[in-house]
Amino acid sequence: MFYISHYSSPMGEITLASQQSKLVGVWIEGQKYFGQMLSANKKEMANLAIFNQTKHWLDDYFSGKRPAISQLALAPQGSEFRHMVWDILTKIPYGEVTTYGDIAKQIGSKINKPRMSSQAVGGAVGHNPLSIIIPCHRVIGANGNLIGYAGGIDKKIWLLKHEKVDMLHISI
Numbered sequence: 001m002f003y004i005s006h007y008s009s010p011m012g013e014i015t016l017a018s019q020q021s022k023l024v025g026v027w028i029e030g031q032k033y034f035g036q037m038l039s040a041n042k043k044e045m046a047n048l049a050i051f052n053q054t055k056h057w058l059d060d061y062f063s064g065k066r067p068a069i070s071q072l073a074l075a076p077q078g079s080e081f082r083h084m085v086w087d088i089l090t091k092i093p094y095g096e097v098t099t100y101g102d103i104a105k106q107i108g109s110k111i112n113k114p115r116m117s118s119q120a121v122g123g124a125v126g127h128n129p130l131s132i133i134i135p136c137h138r139v140i141g142a143n144g145n146l147i148g149y150a151g152g153i154d155k156k157i158w159l160l161k162h163e164k165v166d167m168l169h170i171s172i
Contacts, residue, residue, distance in 0.1 A: 002038050003045040007055050010062055011155055014132075017042070018050045022075035025129045026054070032150035033127055054133075061132065062162075066094045069133060076129045084110065085124035092138040095163040097170070100125065101142050118142075126150050132159065145171045 002024070007014040009028075017025030017038055027034045045051070053072055060067040069090050076086060088103050100118040103125070108116035126148055128136040137159040141147045149156035157172060 002042040003048055003051075004038070004042055005044070005046045005048070005051040005055075007058055009058060011158055014058070016051055016054055017129075018048060019075065021048070021050050022073045023050050023054055023130065023133070024075050024077060026131050026133050027129070028131055028151040028155055030152065031131065033129075057133070064162075072133065074130060074133070076134065078124070078127065078129070081107075081120070082124040082127060085121055086128055086130075086134050089125065089128065089134050089136055089139070092135055094135075095165055097138045097140050097160070097165060099140055099142050100148070103139065122148050135159075138163075138165075140170060143171065144169050 001019070003018045005016045007016060011028060013029040015025070015027045015029070015035065016023065017027075017035065025035060025038065050073060057067045057072055076083070078086070084107055085103060088106055092098050100121045104116040104118045104121045107121065108114065125136045125139050128134050128150075131137075131151055137149060137151070137156045139148070146153055146156055160167065160170070
C-alpha cells in the first residue's frame with residue numbers, strides 16, 4: 001500500500017508518496033515519470049509522520065535553509081546501479097553542480113570499470129523518484145549545459161538559482 005500527500009511549493013504542487021514509514025516519492029507537478037512506481041493501491045493520507053517530516057524539510061529548503069537529507073527516512077525504489085547514482089547525488093553540496101561524466105567516473109571507479117556511460121548515469125538521474133531531496137537538479141552536461149531534468153528545465157533553473165549556484169558558466 002502506498003500513501004500520498006501533497007505539498008504546495010513556490011514551484012507548484014509537489015506530490016509525496018510513502019510506503020509504510022518511508023518516503024518513496026517526491027514529484028513536481030508535471031514531472032516526467034511522475035509516480036511511475038505507484039500502483040493503483042494507494043490512499044490519500046496527509047497526516048503521516050513521514051509526510052509531516054518531509055513537509056518541514058521542504059519548508060526549510062524553500063526558506064533558504066540547508067536541511068540534511070539524513071533527517072528523512074528514504075526508500076527510493078530502483079536497481080542497484082540507480083541506487084549507486086542516487087547515493088552520489090546526495091553528496092553533491094548545496095549550491096554546487098557536477099556533471100553526468102563526473103558521476104560516471106565515480107561509478108566506474110566503484111565497480112572497477114575503466115569506462116562508464118554518462119548516458120546510463122543520465123537515465124538513473126532522470127528516474128530519481130525523490131526530486132529536490134535527492135538533488136538531481138545539481139547535475140549538468142559536460143559543457144555546462146542544463147540538460148536532462150525530468151521536472152523541466154525551468155524548474156531546474158529555479159532550483160539552481162534558489163541555491164545561489166553561480167550561473168555564469170552554465171548554458172541556459
